[in-house]
Amino acid sequence: MLNDYLSPEQVSTIKRAYFYAEQAHYGQARRTGEPYVTHPLAVATVLARMHMDHESIMAALLHDVIEDTGVSKEDIRTQFGEEVADLVDGVSKLTHVEFDSAEEKQAENFQKMALAMARDIRVILVKLADRLHNMRTLGALKPEAKKRIANETLDIYAPIATRLGMNEVRMEFEDLGLRTLYPMRARRLEAAREAARGRRKQLIEDITEQLEQAIKRDNIEGRVAGREKHLYSIYSKMREKRKSFSDIMDIFAFRVIVDDVDACYRALGVVHSLYKPVPGEFKDYIAIPKANGYQSLHTVLRGMHGVPIEIQIRTHDMENMANNGIAAHWLYKSNQDNANIPQMRAREWVKGLLEMQQTAGNSLEFIESVKVDLFPDEVYVFTPRGKIMELPKGACAVDFAYAVHTDVGNQCVACRINNQLAPLSEPLESGVSVEIVTSPAGRPTPSWLNFVVTARARSQIRHFLKQQQHEDSVALGQKLLTKAIAALTPDDGIDNSSIESRVAEHYPGTDYETILTDLALGNQLPQVVAATLLGQSGASLENDQSAMEIKGTEGYVLVYAKCCCPLPGDPIEGFLSPDRGLVVHRENCRNLDDLREQPERLMPLRWDDQIEGTYPVALRIEMANQRGMIATLATKLSAIGLNIERISTQDESVHFSNIIIELQLNSRVHLARVMKRIRVMEGVRKVVRCSRR
Incomplete structure (x- = not known):
């Protein structure tokens, strides 16, 4: 396997690392009873199948020697060089530090790994391969340990694999996690999927044949393959969308792999002429790739008998990148211009991690920010100059401002969405143009933390x-x-x-x-x-x-x-x-x-005589019960330039209600004017100051 893509000298150094690891772990055994060295060997095999470079594979073989043996980082540096020693140290846990809780220990270890990733992105690839083999061999552990590791994998490592575009690793993480946490559900879903596969076989073959014949008639070289949903995807959709298994499996999925980008768009035209496309279900991830570099055309069609058909159209290179992401065509030594899209995106993400780490108050706050950042369902918006910005779904103008630059976020005072003034908290939709209005006097407020969604904005505001x-x-x-x-x-x-x-x-x-x-x-x-x-x-x-x-x-x-x-x-x-x-x-x-x-x-x-700003004040208004009384009050206050911060009501009797409103006023004189305006309103019996909630 190694000889297929590495030089004889590189293979020789990998062998030397293996013998070194075998000697260091001599006498140690895994919970399964196997010699311990079988674990690093399996981790190295995972990376070799991804065609990773020789230093990553050496680090995989040696990744546990600092943690579990008497070997030091200096020993590894002397034997195998600086880069391998740094990779091994980046993957090693903090074993000699006392922590107050398991959560703090996990957070500190992840923070250490993130800092190592900032120096060398290969650290996370070794860690993912290590975690993958650990998930494959969970059987010998105690139930509570299995659940802890599975939860951590689903919370942190599966989303990281998604962020890095490593789809195959992500799917295996998710399926293994489901089987560990919910073994009975997993077995029942697997049995149902097997039964459905038999029932659907003929229909899938018919659709595949029709698609292949259609693209051949248009002289497009390519292949069509049925795409089966993995267990965790079925389970997640059933739970989130509250659908039955039969509803999820009613959708047939296919992948069309062609030679080049031009053929992708031609194939799209072919399938749209073959079956009727569903409006609003077309997505072009080739023109606008996902955050992890994923590229493909997605469309949904109505096939024979009205059966929904999901189709992904991509090139062979896109297929490789979709499955292996950052590990596809590894070019670690290459410059930024030649690196593939997932690697460039990964470097940007890790750079953002480093910024978050520097501004986070502690490791727990850092890992919370990272978790937020690991679930991006993207929207694409435009700057005033036409540049496309990528943000998670639900992001607002403040998230956009911090994505542009920290100073823009810190001085943001207002925004225009499609040239119209809009609230800073309004969620952005794909395709809108966003302009941020800044002021040297502007500064973040704690209330922004209630509506920002990006980890960068949250950490910079804090x-x-x-x-x-x-x-x-x-x-x-x-x-x-x-x-x-x-x-x-x-x-x-x-x-x-x-x-x-x-x-x-x-x-x-x-x-x-x-x-x-x-x-x-x-x-x-x-x-x-x-x-x-x-x-x-x-x-x-x-x-x-x-x-x-x-x-x-x-x-x-x-x-x-x-x-x-x-x-x-x-x-x-x-x-x-x-x-x-x-x-x-x-x-x-x-x-x-x-x-x-x-x-x-x-x-x-x-x-002070030159007092500045506005101050919160609460009023209790005793008012006759009548239809539209709150709307009338709000209109009256709005007419004199006041915003109601909060409003609540409580019935005092059948005929009267107490309305508690909170306003921002600039002085006692201002308050007196406002109370005078309210007292003369029809139905108002009393207005007094009161305490805020």
């Missing part, structure tokens, strides 16, 4: 919010500490450089920004830190009544209490809540009465 929260925390902490120090040193005060040096002296091992962040989040009290820095540990700030100004630009670390919804113009007071930061209350808020038991955490506040 990264920005964390960075922004850190910057806001540092700024607010600086403000709190400066005010507290000024209260203890009313005459001269001390400058920032002196404060930093005192922090280093009094809080060794803790940097200045960490202290400021703790102050902003309420984890340390500013007067205590100020007294420590000034050496006045017995000092008291109870007489300090100077109020700190609130400008409304403090960002994510300033919390406006839901219980009283403070607005500019309201007398306010702050409470330093542990982990939440500075919570702003109205002075007459009932909750403050309880909080006054901790006077050291209370802080006088006042609104």
Whole structure:
């Protein structure tokens, strides 16, 4: 097998790697009782059948020696070179690290492998071959181990095989996973498929003959083959579409393989003239390949007796790539221009993985993002310049913006879909043109996480919010500490450089920004830190009544209490809540009465004269029960330029209802105007401020 495509020197190095692995694993056995070396040999055989390069096959033979024997990465580097050692290390698990949970262990191992993939994409091919042989030999494991491995394979490795275009590997993963998790269902489906195959045999042969004769009459060289659904595909469609087995198997599937792209389109014309095509069921994945590089023409026809016929038309090269994806015609050493489409797409995907890893907070967040990214049912949209962008189904304008560039996403404020202004959250459809409106003042909001679907957008938004929260925390902490120090040193005060040096002296091992962040989040009290820095540990700030100004630009670390919804113009007071930061209350808020038991955490506040932004407020409207009352209210508020954030109703009696609405207002004066407008509406009995949900 190896001699068919590798040089004698390369085959010789592979043999040397085999003997090295055999010696390293000497005395070790698998759960099945076989010598352990049979596993790496089987993994290498899987890669050899894909015609992978000699270094990948050597890495397959050696992939368990670091993990399971006394051999080190340095030993492999000395014997077989840097590339083979890096491949083996990339596939090896983190065996000497303690983890809090199995999920964290899985996530950390996957993150390590993803980083190795970024350096060398062949790491994932070795890992897929390793997982394939493990799935084939699950029989000797305990039931819980079987289920864990099968679930992990279906969750992670089967979607990765799909992403890399490796269809045959993906189908075997899925069928083996189904047989492991649901053995009885798999046996019944297999028996039903065998029975259906016998009943359908004659009809399949008739359709195949008709298709072959039709393309020959048009002088197209090609072959036609019936395409059988694999077990997991049947099971998934029955479950997702809630259809019976007979409904799924009523569809006949065929593949037409021809010599070139021109013949693909000619064959499409032939089959459309032979049988009537079903409107809306034609897809051209040759002109616009899938994310994994898959290319083919798909169409659905109505055949004899109205039988639905699915047909895929592709070239021999496309067939090879559809089955083996990135492993087809392996050109690892080639440049970007000569590499085949799946390899180019795979490199782009791995580059995206690396970006996600750098912005993710931890390995669990990273693997969550990867899972989201592994199920792309694509839509194709256009940039204003006509470039085609590929996005998962359900993606919105924010996903599109981050796909263009991180800065475009971070500064996105609005979008135009087909030249019409549209909500940022609106799902995009194939064929639309999308234009993003940006502003230097624009920035992501946490609400975007509720509707974005791409892993890139999600990870970049989270990264920005964390960075922004850190910057806001540092700024607010600086403000709190400066005010507290000024209260203890009313005459001269001390400058920032002196404060930093005192922090280093009094809080060794803790940097200045960490202290400021703790102050902003309420984890340390500013007067205590100020007294420590000034050496006045017995000092008291109870007489300090100077109020700190609130400008409304403090960002994510300033919390406006839901219980009283403070607005500019309201007398306010702050409470330093542990982990939440500075919570702003109205002075007459009932909750403050309880909080006054901790006077050291209370802080006088006042609104700045140049206050910015809008603030949430809730109103309770007592209104007569009448048809269309909510629509009337919404129309009235919309007419004065207000958006209702949330609305709910509760019946007070047969005749009256309480309507709770949440709005964004800019001041107490603004609130008074709005309440006055509502009070004069017909049927309104009372309007009062209330707490938000």
